[in-house]
Amino acid sequence: MSYTYHDMLAAYEIGNAHPGGRRLTQELIKSLPITSSSSVLDPGCGRGETSIYLAENFHCHVSAIEQNKQMADLARKNFHEHSVSINLHIGNVESMPFKDKSFDYILAESITAFTNVKQTLLEYERVLKSTGILLMNEMTIEEELLDIEKEELTQFYGMKSLYTENDWKKELAEAGFKTVDIIEGKTILQELEEYIPGEEDSSPPRIHLNKELEDKMSVHQELTLHFAEVLGYRVFKVTK
Template sequence: MEEKTTYLDFLAKMGIGNAHPGGRALTEAILTKFPISKGEKVLDVGCGTGETSAYLFEKTKCDLTAIDLHPKMIEQAKARARQHGDPYQVMQANAEALPFSDGSFHRIFSESVTAFTHIPKALKEYYRVLSPQGSITAIEMTTEQKISPLEIEDIKSLYGVSQVLTEREWCEYFYKANFSEVIGYKEEDFFNSDQTLNYEMPLKFTSDLDQETIEIWIHHLEMMDKYRDILSYRIYQVTK
């Protein structure tokens, strides 16, 4: 039986590089507020097509490793790295079982990824591979209020996330994983009041586009409208 196309499959088929909330503008704003130093060991978890990875290296010249679990995403991320002369490592890996030794990285950068994992397992791994006083910057789907079980299942059915959490619930998970400090930032903490963000995904129509993929895109637009006052995100700055 043919496997059902998932939301992550949709992103891969469409070649979407900045699918996370806030897009490239938010990535740039985060690096301004929380700069990465040259040579700093950084793990980009869930790198997708590698657009942020390329920007991270270009902007900071950090010692970068980029990982993703989706084979099509990794294929695109490796191709992007080759275009830049392969200055950083790209590899297929699972956030829940990172193939790195303890204390390997100073920073973890993650854009709308951890919600798609088994959260406690992933956070345990993040903690393990971070050096003392290491930190995480993670953009994560976050609800503005507690929602009903039916609403949770509605969101999970499209996006395939493991849980749908409030900011408080996210913080609780980080603290349970032994992190010492967790701060959840809102979009407005990174931008002036007169700045507006473009939330449109930069679509690239590939040859394997099919009806099921189109239906996922339509469903996504419907969900964004249905939960526009409830479903949001936070930028979590977390210290080991």
């Protein structure tokens, strides 16, 4: 069996793989005027930690979608343990089972870049209400890379393309979004230098992994350090 990057995250039960981790997620959520009547979408929900935080703290209507079956199973288990009612779908964010204009807010955390970006952004635009807000925390490249470097990164992470900040803005505009603001942005090096260990670091993996998965984690760590100055992230606040 050949494991993907997301299989590795599922095996390690990593719930906050995106830059900024739980801290940034909670800051972003608190910046939104979410009420108990709000409908919120958590695309690529992983273990479901963001969905749980939304449900427990805002008592809003939360829908989550996750393609990786192992991650979806972890999310379902976590929802049950926290006694929260969340509408969980196993599926692809490029073609979501939701009606047009279903959500007040979409919080996409390091998922869009791993998909067919054009199609996924069109789906976000479709299911977001006309007065809704899309928040995206997505990988960026800070400068153009050599073709061999691009291939190394896209092959390992299963991406089709790597995007600069301006590339993201262009894709969002083409998908029909009118306003794009940058809330936060750093290189991976800056993120590592400013990193403060948090609660998400306290629980080691609870299972023994095979060598292929362990090797994949090692490669991920090596790539992160090697490209720390040229890879980064941006948090986009987007409206129609």
